[in-house]
Amino acid sequence: MENVANSPKTPSAIAFMKMHGAGNDFVIIDSRGRDAVVTAKLAQALGDRHRGTGFDQLAEIRDSQTADFALDFWNSDGSRAEACGNATRCVANYMMHDLGRDALTLITKRGLLRAARQTDGRVSVNMGHPQLDWSEIPLSHATDTLHLPLAGDPTAVGIGNPHCVFFVADADSIDLAALGPGLEHHPLFPQRTNVEWAQLIAPDHLRMRVWERGAGITLACGSGTCATVVAAHLRGLTGRAVTVEADGGTLHVDWRDDGVWLTGPTAHIFDGTLTPAFLAAL
Numbered sequence: 067m068e069n070v071a072n073s074p075k076t077p078s079a080i081a082f083m084k085m086h087g088a089g090n091d092f093v094i095i096d097s098r099g100r101d102a103v104v105t106a107k108l109a110q111a112l113g114d115r116h117r118g119t120g121f122d123q124l125a126e127i128r129d130s131q132t133a134d135f136a137l138d139f140w141n142s143d144g145s146r147a148e149a150c151g152n153a154t155r156c157v158a159n160y161m162m163h164d165l166g167r168d169a170l171t172l173i174t175k176r177g178l179l180r181a182a183r184q185t186d187g188r189v190s191v192n193m194g195h196p197q198l199d200w201s202e203i204p205l206s207h208a209t210d211t212l213h214l215p216l217a218g219d220p221t222a223v224g225i226g227n228p229h230c231v232f233f234v235a236d237a238d239s240i241d242l243a244a245l246g247p248g249l250e251h252h253p254l255f256p257q258r259t260n261v262e263w264a265q266l267i268a269p270d271h272l273r274m275r276v277w278e279r280g281a282g283i284t285l286a287c288g289s290g291t292c293a294t295v296v297a298a299h300l301r302g303l304t305g306r307a308v309t310v311e312a313d314g315g316t317l318h319v320d321w322r323d324d325g326v327w328l329t330g331p332t333a334h335i336f337d338g339t340l341t342p343a344f345l346a347a348l
């Protein structure tokens with residue numbers, strides 16, 4: 067694996083930003099105008115909440131030929147993620163300020179995404195069309211994704227990344243730490259999965275809690291919120307526009323003809339610099 071500290075092109079100190087969206091927290095590294103600096107090793111070391119900065123996801127901003135910018139995501143265990151709705155919203159807000167715009171496009175592994183700032187300051191991103199076929203999510207074999215062959219009758223939905231959504235009577239009583247790891251690593255999900263537990267409050271209102279692949283318990287998950295509303299609508303529980311109460315805040319999803327729009331708050335908390343000593347120890 068590439069060693070960041072030994073790469074001649076890598077800066078000896080790396081600037082970063084700390085942001086969160088509904089308590090889903092991120093470290094952002096802006097690598098526009100230079101080579102990428104993030105490796106799995108850096109993500110893992112920095113993701114340590116005691117010896118690094120801690121984060122749910124690390125995102126690296128890259129130059130793009132086809133969109134305003136590109137975005138790559140890592141989980142705190144060092145694994146890559148194809149999509150991250152809340153980090154996308156946070157970075158989009160930063161980039162809209164940077165570029166003096168109120169709408170832009172970006173490229174992720176998910177594809178070309180559009181983001182926009184609302185008049186109330188919340189930031190929206192179109193996360194694209196959901197993946198509902200077992201091979202796209204992906205699952206290990208052909209099966210009905212609306213009713214997975216698992217206890218609790220969950221639904222699988224892809225938002226670029228895999229999600230397994232349970233509908234429960236009381237989301238607050240779910241022991242995330244006890245149930246999350248077994249489901250994340252269940253053989254039905256060859257690329258592991260994010261797991262959501264949703265409770266119906268009204269046809270336009272859900273309570274949702276999450277166990278994220280590669281990050282564990284988080285206070286919110288944007289792609290998970292999108293997957294939950296898609297699953298809830300397909301199962302006849304809600305409409306297509308739903309407010310979702312996560313542990314860390316409120317998000318809104320609107321599944322429109324042009325894709326699943328995710329809207330919510332963003333916050334830029336502080337900026338810092340990774341020291342040469344931290345980078346050399348990787």
Ligand SMILES: N[C@H](CCC[C@H](N)C(=O)O)C(=O)O
Nearest residue numbers: 147150151152227287288289
């Ligand atoms: N927090 C993110 C999801 C990260 C996804 C990641 N845990 C994975 O798919 O491995 C979000 O707002 O969508």
